[in-house]
Amino acid sequence: MERILLKPGITIRGRWYGGEYRVIKLIGSGGTARVYLVRDLSDGRKYALKLGSDMAGVEREYKVLSSLSSIDYVPRVYVRDDCTIEGRKRFFFIMDYLEGENLKKLCSTRRIPQGTTVEAAAITAVICLFLNHRGLYYCDIKPENLVFDKTTGNLYLVDFGGVVGAGQPVTQFTPAYDRAGWGSGQRVADESYQIFAILMMLVDLLLDGIPEVGRDLEALKQRVNKTRLSKGLKKVIIKGLDVENHSLKGLVSDLRRVLRMADGVGEGLNQCSTDVLINAGLAASVAFFIMVLVFIL
Amino acid sequence: MGGQLTAPMELKEIIVITDGKSNVGGDPAGAALLAHKKGIIVNAIGIMDRGETEEPYIELENIAKAGGGICDIIPLSMLGYSVQMVTMQSVQMTIERAVSRQLRQITGYSLEDMEPDSRSRILEYIQKVGNEVSLKCVVALDCSGSMRSRIKTALGSVQDLLISLKTRKGRSYLGIVAFPGGAGRDSKVISGFTDDFDQLALRLNRIKTGGPTPTYGGIVQASCLFDGETRHGDSFLASVYPEEGDERSFIL
Incomplete structure (x- = not known):
């Protein structure tokens, strides 16, 4: 299970693409990743952020989602990036939050x-x-x-x-x-x-x-x-x-x-x-x- | 692997499954370190109840750290998922590391230091290799007294792993080690490496629980399997344990 649990209010900063996302709450936990509701500090909008330790797994899912981005019943994905939390390397991507x-x-x-x-x-x-x-x-x-x-x-x-x-x-x-x-x-x-x-x-x-x-x-x-x-x-x-x-x-x-x-x-x-x-x-x-x-x- | 392009690469893994802290024998992390020096990856899966102390958790993390593997702490209900996930993911991770090391030698950057767009292709390749590489894996299963109520689920999760291994493109061999090993021994080989998973599934039925938790012995035994050896299992406090034939004895 993913070890890191982010508390509301924490800001995640992307290493490569510079995005900043403030955690609002946890919305789901899977095998090796967790999904958070976050606010993108650049546009103020809400997104879902999936964060995991498995670099290949996060990348694969991002790839799959981006290849399906034109389809209505699949959440649209935007950017993926790396970050360091509590000294550990983590990988994440940003997608639409489904209310x-x-x-x-x-x-x-x-x-x-x-x-x-x-x-x-x-x-x-x-x-x-x-x-x-x-x-x-x-x-x-x-x-x-x-x-x-x-x-x-x-x-x-x-x-x-x-x-x-x-x-x-x-x-x-x-x-x-x-x-x-x-x-x-x-x-x-x-x-x-x-x-x-x-x-x-x-x-x-x-x-x-x-x-x-x-x-x-x-x-x-x-x-x-x-x-x-x-x-x-x-x-x-x-x-x-x-x-x-x-x-x-x-x-x-x-x-x-x-x-x-x-x-x-x-x-x-x-x-x-x-x-x-x-x-x-x-x-x-x-x-x-x-x-x-x-x-x- | 200089020159031996035809020789297939083979990964070696140990998966330790336990529900508690080692309480007899040497330091499990030491055994994991020795195994890792022989090129074996040691992973640790801990079955934890709610509100458990941190101690067994730290020990498992140390085992995985020393063994270059993954540590997963989960409730019993997630064991089946965890065993196959840890096995497959540690294969990926091992290849990822090897590729990353090569990359650093060639380019000066590791995989993590590459921009996500550029490393994406390499990750795809790693996944392909991970599925095709041949794999030798030992499950070292805690069969101590505290596992009694959990052993059925644990054995189910091993059978689940067999189902998953069958779907790999590369060859997979699995061995099973139980710790303790009954009759006052710290460990016992339930099955050596085999790809006859039906036969192996039958052997699982022989496993019985009871006794302390000699995690060190379990890892050493598992590591010996890779050398084609079977340890007899070190005796620990043999006199404390009931003689054979005693109804309380835990014959495996």
């Missing part, structure tokens, strides 16, 4: 309709598909990494530290969502790795936690089958966890079909209107992503 909450927090603090959760999973699949086409495989799929931005109403993917090329080893993952941990394939980046993670996330969110089955995939499928989720949805989940060569594109259309069916997710869709904010954001995102999907496929 919103992640899916994990949203799901735990208020009632999110099932339909919205399914929608979020579908959007995640579309984003992955989009990145895959650029040779960038986002594999650390988890609700903490999906952020709804309040200002734009869009869903964003955050934390690109674990993005790798096709067929490369996956280094960042959530154990419960990792197919290798379930004895169902290798820990390498491909579409079915992502499908597995997306569906596990869906199961986790819809059933308030993945049932305790001791990493026995068959047992998990049986448990899912016994739940009160709609038949259509159960079928999509079980099929997706099973079939090796099932495609992300197929997953998206399966999830969309489930959503279209009137009783698609049981109690789901009727209650969607209860959360206008999220719903509006999602609708906008979905429209955009379907457009993107049509465009790239």
Whole structure:
């Protein structure tokens, strides 16, 4: 874990490009890095600053983010630099601060309709598909990494530290969502790795936690089958966890079909209107992503 | 490596996993220093409860410092992540250092002294090499009494490491050393270097916990594995420990 924890009020100075950033608060901690909300002293605006000890890791993530800078659902990145804190060398980059909450927090603090959760999973699949086409495989799929931005109403993917090329080893993952941990394939980046993670996330969110089955995939499928989720949805989940060569594109259309069916997710869709904010954001995102999907496929 | 362009480079690593301070045998940092002099990188992972004293933390930092490796202090829940992260990252770091040293010889600047835009390409290259280089790694696992409730997670994290190592492009060999080693010994080889990870996973089941924490012995034993030797494990206060056959004995 990253050892350094910056206190609010501390100023970070970039060694090469001279930027000065005052720490407002910590907003996230990952394996080898932390993310802070900071104020850029040159323009007075708020940004997110990711600071870590792993030079190569920080550089790689910066590179990935800059290659995606034209894409709406990826935080825009600006500058990366070095600094020295408490006598230790650290590496950081500056990106857009998303004023919103992640899916994990949203799901735990208020009632999110099932339909919205399914929608979020579908959007995640579309984003992955989009990145895959650029040779960038986002594999650390988890609700903490999906952020709804309040200002734009869009869903964003955050934390690109674990993005790798096709067929490369996956280094960042959530154990419960990792197919290798379930004895169902290798820990390498491909579409079915992502499908597995997306569906596990869906199961986790819809059933308030993945049932305790001791990493026995068959047992998990049986448990899912016994739940009160709609038949259509159960079928999509079980099929997706099973079939090796099932495609992300197929997953998206399966999830969309489930959503279209009137009783698609049981109690789901009727209650969607209860959360206008999220719903509006999602609708906008979905429209955009379907457009993107049509465009790239 | 003058002239031996065909000879593949091989990295040597030890990963010490412990939940406390060494309480018997020599100074673990001394053992790490000796190992490092033989070209081995020694990393230390500490499983820490909340509110623990600083002492074990400092010891682990000293081990990593003397061994040229990484120190990671984490709660038990993050052990699986940490073990594979530390293993892979210390490979990167080792190559980073070697490249940096070469750079300094040639240009007078190390990697850190280069402007981020210029070093970016070199870092990409390092990553590629890191994935392709062959790796010999020993996990030295604390199996003392205090690990009893944690050993299942710890073994799970070793199996997790196996899964990750399989995905590397370069060859990977793993060995396992337990400390203490049972029957009053400070350490025991659970498995020598192997790339048969299924077989190795089976051997993990033999590990039992109990006794003090001879971290020094664990590191020395792990380091000996690289010379193709198996130490018998130094005896410590043998008389205090129950005879074989006693139900309290911790036979590994």
